[in-house]
Amino acid sequence: MSAHVVASVGWLGVHGGVLALVVTGLAAESPGAAAGAYAGAAQLVRLLVLPLSLTALVTGLVLSLGTPWGLFRHYWVALKLVFTALLVAGSNLSLGPMVLDLAAATADGSVLPSDLDRARPAIALSVALTLLLASTLLSTVKPFGRIRTPARAG
DSSP states (O other), X not given: OHHHHHHHHHHHXXXXXXXXXXXXXXXXXXXXXXXXXXXXHHHHIIIIIHHHHHHHHHHHHHHHHHSTTTTTSBHHHHHHHHHHHHHHHHIIIIIHXXXXXXXXXXXXXXXXXXXXXXXXXXXXXXXXXXXXXXXXXXXXXXXXXXXXXOOOOO
């Protein structure tokens, strides 16, 4: 259980850090300052997003299958699985590459991409961070009760 909590909270923190750096780059007054912020965000993406997201997913599956909570016994567990699967895919296949592309485009520190190109990662990261916070809330509040199973005939 500790591995799941550490990975999940770490993933949440890394997304928050990447978002803060992307917003810092967006607000930067010079291309060089923006490039530095985006380079920092790219390092966090390269080093931490994949291992933390996969660890959170795998340990969550193990915990749900190995405890009375079950994978499809409670609505909050099933919803958290959906959020986590979407976030693992989105973080690694869309958000991460978006941040890496932004860092590459500004690496020389001379020119900034358009405001829209720089705002897209901030918007997407905000949505992802909201889903990560919702997953955390689901884990602590455990709403909605049990999933009803149909009565068996016989």
